[in-house]
Amino acid sequence: MNALIQEVTERIIERSRQSRAAYLNKIDKARRDGPHRGVLSCGNLAHGFAACNPQDKSDLRSMTKANIAIVSSYNDMLSAHQPYEAYPAILKQAVAEVGSVAQFAGGVPAMCDGVTQGNPGMDLSLMSRDVIAMSTAVGLSHNMFDGALMLGICDKIVPGLLIGSLSFGHLPTVFVPAGPMPSGIPNKEKARVRQAFAEGKVGREELLEAESKSYHSAGTCTFYGTANSNQLVVEVMGLHLPGSSFVNPGTPLRDALTKAAARQVTRLTDLGDNYMPIGHIVDAKAIVNGLVALLATGGSTNHTMHLVAVARAAGYHITWDDFSDISNAVPLLTRIYPNGSADINHFVAAGGMALLFKELLDGGLLHNDVNTICGPGLERYTQEPRLEDGELVWRDGPVSSHDTEVLASVAKPFKPDGGLSVLSGNLGRAVMKTSALRETHCRIKAPAVVFEDQFELDAAFNAGDLNKDCVVVVRFQGPAAIGMPELHRLTPPLGVLQDKGYKVALVTDGRMSGASGKVPAAIHVTPEAYKGGLLAKVQDGDLIELNTETGDLQLLVDVEELARREAKVADIGHHQIGMGREMFAGMRSTLTGAEEGACSLFVDQEQENVD
Structure with missing residues (x-):
């Protein structure tokens, strides 16, 4: 293991010893009180399954079948989240096929910085993360669930879902991506037209045409911004199925991975022998792995706030010095726009997540003694999902890059540091x-x-x-x-x-x-x-x-x-007034500084004793 990464990990563990212990005590108490619907009164439980079909009602009465919460950020306006419209039905069917039940627990807001950029609504963007976290908690608060599926991709949405999920850290939780849109016009051409418009050399019609050819279909924007950084980090933290982050929407492989995610969460509940809650997956080593992957790929600077807040939700304190030291320890392995001309689909073609995992593991840059939704260790994540005769299987990924201008090796990186x-x-x-x-x-x-x-x-x-x-x-x-x-x-x-x-x-x-x-x-x-x-x-x-x-x-x-x-x-x-901004005055007044996560959700005093 890289000595500097090990040192950063150990100091995070040491500085967070008290707060992490309090967090683990909290989620252990929540586990002891479950399965949650078992503590509900008859009237409470009847409300909880009143709209279910007769079979699901019977299963939920028995207390032997898992009930999986679905929390979604679906809306039609975000191209990345539009595919989620069909996901609840797919997930419910897949869960039913393995003898469990899934209920749609709640939706969370999802706004797009690409739409609000330079407009009044953008002033709500960062605060929406905390609203999403609270909305997630509301959805999970009914004491009905044994596990959860989180549907989200973009900027503040995944960090918000993570924070909310970690507040219910006793529940096994799987994050379910929807994938990037196919490649549009080259990012270099898009940037050229934008700059020409700024210089007055092209008009609005030409600019709109270029933007429309770039953002052209359902799926995540293909540049390496916060949305795709979210997906990469969450997979490296072990919360996605291996290789599922960047499979295009509307494809048979994407649908197969969605169904597999639903089946996987049912295997992790406390009703079986493989209990693995999200609070035990997201530990100091998993968080450091997320930082390593972010910095090795030149990911979004938004995570210098988001991952601070996510770590705090799991009982850990990380600082910008931790980011800086890890950046000095890891080489830059990818060139994805804006760090290069390629997009996220080109990254996949060059070797994608499987090769990135292999390079980082072989280079001693990732902790391998971690939990994931697929079991202990990260070797499984060096494999790629495929469909063979209609069956979803994982095969060993590439051992070297298919395009060294997009995905480099630890031996020959683009830069010696993470940028x-x-x-x-x-x-x-x-x-x-x-x-x-x-x-x-x-x-x-x-x-x-x-x-x-x-x-x-x-x-x-x-x-x-x-x-x-x-x-x-x-x-x-x-x-x-x-x-x-x-x-x-x-x-x-x-x-x-x-x-x-x-x-x-x-x-x-x-x-x-x-x-x-x-x-x-x-x-x-x-x-x-x-x-x-x-x-x-x-x-x-x-x-x-x-x-x-x-x-x-x-x-x-x-x-x-x-x-x-x-x-x-x-x-x-x-x-501070208009476009709903006046309603957020209280939240603005409680936001911490950027290095503390720009967060309104955590009190300064740690809970030292949890019953």
Whole structure:
């Protein structure tokens, strides 16, 4: 085992010893009180199966048949989640065929950052994760279930489902993906048209045509953003069936894997001999495995918050220093857009998850002494699912890459590190995704150009005011201020400046997401400007230095001068009213900082004693 990864794992275990013990005590008590419908009164139980068919009613009365909860994020508007429309019927039938029962326990909201990008609804995006977690808990709260199937793919949805599932950590839980859409126009061409539109070289009709050819059917977007990072991380943590993350929707193999996931969860319940709840799968080693896979593939920076919150839900405390050290320990093995020109389907063709598992295991970069929904260890995940004469089987995956421009080896990686840097200095702490940068490191010292709102940048760009070396500061975008929206719409104009030969970078207490690309971006700055961070004192023309080699994020202004300055007062009221945002004022006020997961769900005091 890689010594640095082992060291990070051990320190996570040690710092979390008390909180993890409290969590395990909690889920053990919940197990002892089950099977849950057995403690319900007759009236409670009658309500719980009133709408079932006679056979399911009989099975649920007997207390010997498993009842599996289905929690889904289905809606028609998200291409990734549209396939879930048919899943409940498929899952119920598959569960019934093995003598158990499945009930649709509840739906969770699912919003799309791709739709809300640059619009008021985006201010709700990050907070929707906690709403999803709470909605999951509501769905599971009826004391009717012996296991659960979680249907979700995109940005905040999978982390929310994970957090909610871990609050019911005594239940065996399997995550059920739906797969990516087939490849559309090349990502490089899509990026070219976006940048041309930002420069005024093409019109809206040409832009819309390019976007429509990229996002063109049911399934997950094919670039390697947060959605596909979710799927990869969840599989590496052992919560998917092997090789199921990136099988296209509407295919016979996809349907076979969906049915197999339903059957698998019934094998893990406390009614049999192979009880394996999600709270025993998601331990420190599984979490570290997820971090390793994320960083080895240049995955979404959103997980520097999401995985912190997920770990906390399982009783663990992880920090950005853990991310940074693991990034230094693992090589970059994939080039998937925005870290390259290929998409997720190309990754699958090059060797996909089976080969990624093999490389990471052979390189001593994954803990193999872990639990999964398929049993102990990760060797099964080096196999690929196939249909042979209509039967679902797993066969050994490839031993080498079919396209070394997309999926490399540990021996010959694209970069020696995982492409995530943690920056610290008087401006606070931030993360930067370096895997997609043109150069290995970012070193820039330039005057600040300060904006209080992402939309202000458009006017400055169009006026030519940004045609210079500069560090663009976009502040008052943090969790407590306005809910921390993604600022991905800033990428095209900043990319234009970069292509003109200017040295540019972005510093913000907002997010840039898994779509972060070639523009150096120090994001998630904490403490955020709204909470007293030094960002609130930055003025136009101040020199700012970013250096990923030294880890510096510095405002180069005399200490006495900074002491004399008054912090800028945020003018953010227009971000807090309308599009439902006023209803989230209470949640915004309780969100922790970015490094603590930007989360509203956990109290500061740990439960030391659980009966």
